[in-house]
Amino acid sequence: MENLSGGDILIRALKDAGVKDVWGYPGGAALHIYDALYRQDDVFHILVRHEQAAVHAADGFSRATGKVGTALVTSGPGATNAITGIATAYMDSIPLVVISGQVPLSKIGQDAFQETDMVGVSRPIVKHSFLVTRAEDIAETIAKAYYIASTGRPGPVVVDIPKDVTDPSYKVPYHWPTETKMRSYQPTDKGHRGQIKRAVKTLIEAKRPVIYAGGGIVIGNAAPHLIALAQKLNFPVTNTLMGLGGYPSTDRQNLGMLGMHGTYEANTAMHHADVIFAIGARFDDRVTNDLEKFCPMATIIHVDVDPTTVSKNIEAHIPIVGTCTSVLVEMMSIAEQMDIEPDAKALAEWWQQIDQWRADKGLYTASRYEPSVGNLIKPQDVIKMLYKVTDGKAIVTSDVGQHQMFAAQYYRFDKPRTWINSGGLGTMGFGLPAAMGCKRAFPDTDVACVTGEGSIQMCIQELSTCTQHNLPVKIINLNNAALGMVRQWQDMNYSSRYSESVYEDSLPDFVKLAEAYGHVGMKITHIDELEEKMRECFAMKDRTVFMDICVDRSEHVYPMQMPGGSMRDLWLNKTERT
Amino acid sequence: MKRIISILMENESGALSRVVGLFSQRGYNIDTLTVAPTDDDTLSRLTLTTNGDDQMAEQIVKQLHKLIDTIKVVDLTEGPHIERELMLVKIKASDSDSRAELKNCVEIFRGHIIDVTPTTYTVQLAGDSDKLNAFIEAVSQIGIMEVSRSGVTGISRGDKFIRIN
Numbered sequence: 104m105e106n107l108s109g110g111d112i113l114i115r116a117l118k119d120a121g122v123k124d125v126w127g128y129p130g131g132a133a134l135h136i137y138d139a140l141y142r143q144d145d146v147f148h149i150l151v152r153h154e155q156a157a158v159h160a161a162d163g164f165s166r167a168t169g170k171v172g173t174a175l176v177t178s179g180p181g182a183t184n185a186i187t188g189i190a191t192a193y194m195d196s197i198p199l200v201v202i203s204g205q206v207p208l209s210k211i212g213q214d215a216f217q218e219t220d221m222v223g224v225s226r227p228i229v230k231h232s233f234l235v236t237r238a239e240d241i242a243e244t245i246a247k248a249y250y251i252a253s254t255g256r257p258g259p260v261v262v263d264i265p266k267d268v269t270d271p272s273y274k275v276p277y278h279w280p281t282e283t284k285m286r287s288y289q290p291t292d293k294g295h296r297g298q299i300k301r302a303v304k305t306l307i308e309a310k311r312p313v314i315y316a317g318g319g320i321v322i323g324n325a326a327p328h329l330i331a332l333a334q335k336l337n338f339p340v341t342n343t344l345m346g347l348g349g350y351p352s353t354d355r356q357n358l359g360m361l362g363m364h365g366t367y368e369a370n371t372a373m374h375h376a377d378v379i380f381a382i383g384a385r386f387d388d389r390v391t392n393d394l395e396k397f398c399p400m401a402t403i404i405h406v407d408v409d410p411t412t413v414s415k416n417i418e419a420h421i422p423i424v425g426t427c428t429s430v431l432v433e434m435m436s437i438a439e440q441m442d443i444e445p446d447a448k449a450l451a452e453w454w455q456q457i458d459q460w461r462a463d464k465g466l467y468t469a470s471r472y473e474p475s476v477g478n479l480i481k482p483q484d485v486i487k488m489l490y491k492v493t494d495g496k497a498i499v500t501s502d503v504g505q506h507q508m509f510a511a512q513y514y515r516f517d518k519p520r521t522w523i524n525s526g527g528l529g530t531m532g533f534g535l536p537a538a539m540g541c542k543r544a545f546p547d548t549d550v551a552c553v554t555g556e557g558s559i560q561m562c563i564q565e566l567s568t569c570t571q572h573n574l575p576v577k578i579i580n581l582n583n584a585a586l587g588m589v590r591q592w593q594d595m596n597y598s599s600r601y602s603e604s605v606y607e608d609s610l611p612d613f614v615k616l617a618e619a620y621g622h623v624g625m626k627i628t629h630i631d632e633l634e635e636k637m638r639e640c641f642a643m644k645d646r647t648v649f650m651d652i653c654v655d656r657s658e659h660v661y662p663m664q665m666p667g668g669s670m671r672d673l674w675l676n677k678t679e680r681t
Numbered sequence: 682m683k684r685i686i687s688i689l690m691e692n693e694s695g696a697l698s699r700v701v702g703l704f705s706q707r708g709y710n711i712d713t714l715t716v717a718p719t720d721d722d723t724l725s726r727l728t729l730t731t732n733g734d735d736q737m738a739e740q741i742v743k744q745l746h747k748l749i750d751t752i753k754v755v756d757l758t759e760g761p762h763i764e765r766e767l768m769l770v771k772i773k774a775s776d777s778d779s780r781a782e783l784k785n786c787v788e789i790f791r792g793h794i795i796d797v798t799p800t801t802y803t804v805q806l807a808g809d810s811d812k813l814n815a816f817i818e819a820v821s822q823i824g825i826m827e828v829s830r831s832g833v834t835g836i837s838r839g840d841k842f843i844r845i846n
Contacts, residue, residue, distance in 0.1 A: 223698070226702050227706045230749070232695070234694070251749060285749070286845060287691055287751060409747070410746070411744050411747050414736070415740060
């Protein structure tokens, strides 16, 4: 057995865990680790410009690939800068391992330079965390970290390593465990068979069913199984914000997104449903609206890998704990053996009703907003153009706000892992670094970051990382010179008192800014130049392009659920409501 | 309703803070908490009491179980169980009347006087929380100087037990 220092053990363990890329930023407590990185060629390090971006990039990589993302930061401010990224991943159940340097063991608790109790600070936003106190424990801890991050309900794991544990002069034998087992951690895989049978029977007997599919379908790689079951049963499917792409958006059976900015047809169908099959979803408050008024007629079947999610907000009539894939596979096999058939007549009536809703007020049967005219570019039209120019095949990341909702509504995602956004935490600044992670994973795929002039400025320094590491992402900046979603709420709830949601004349010239980083900048102010410029942008395969598109500032995101209402209580535009 | 929840968990640094943190993070109350290693020194047994309806109790148990360090989580109040708490009370006892009355009370409650000074008695009492509360009520007129309670621990009745392997 080879004797290695703690730093070398860490890097070797990362390699043995299958890690190819680490996103990070060095600093004092991590220097032994960075020296070990320098002396090898197996694990590649990408230097970001801020630790938040390191975690978002690793997160974007993970969302696009399904693999565990890895970030490396130093102690103190490096660790605390990573916190927003970790919380983002935690809320969306993204598997990450974040390794932080720590002050030497003898200095812990002494208020040493750049000391922060990282395990303590990160505790509420990690799936688990470790403080490694011996070089001998590093390999096993890393094996456990990747195992925990990627199994069960995935999530971020922090590994905090004091500097003396990676001391190059102290060498111990390296041993990578062949198998990771923990007596205290045994995630459930398969659901209860009796419950699954009950669920299948309930589904087949349903007259007005809706499948409410969440991010678990995407994270759990269950999309093919969802499609198979939904199409066998001929049931309508609605996706959550996190679940977009988990069922093809352009398929006839898809009702679009549900919830606060969901479609009229999805929200109305949910409200009238007699059976709701929730899978990999968590009845988030941005979906349900008022819990008391939520889907009054529905029998709820709820499948989730995390037992705490089931019946947390809405009591499930048929709770099932298991992975989306295993439960869907089992449901399919039970459905095929069952001697009862779906009620074709009831389903036909249900579809007729849904098609009526679609025709009346649906998001995709007619344009539900005023068209763009001349210099008044509608943000929705930019997203539709992005869809057209990229042929619906790009990986789209987004930041947070109106542009995020427009992207979710109008870029019709047909494949899982192509829509990358911070749904749970709602982290502005996520889009650009996440796009870098996606581009690194899929260099031959178009990666577009849909953002706004507010969000992009929260991690804009990463344009420099794009230069250094040749990450030619396309930035689609919906520039309305205001914090659009804040402004929308101020319009709707605060009599248009725009408290701190405008920048006056302080916005930078984004074209010059992009050029300063060595990229291409474009400014679009007229609807007629949009298509040509966007095609030009995506034709530059090896360049990072910043498209600064001036859009209508007064536009609101609709539909929008009314506070305190049921799912179907919606504003459809500024004057019309359900 | 009062709940007594018992947890068997890895005896590792940070494990206790995860349990305590969970309660504040999710907005649950902890009324009492007691923790110590078991006969297997790699394991700690933690017992806590909280208040909540069935749905909240179910969530608490599930959330506790979700913590990576926990191995078993049991709501003891779901079945027959025994509850015990230890209390040490220092009481003013400077005249013969109060000393006599205190001795009497201690006897009725089956406690022990474990330390004596010319002006104080220190009493040790074990039992369920109601009994301890009743004793405090009974001696409160005499003059309580200090109360130290261990928090509730518990075990299920009969053949059921919490153990790994």
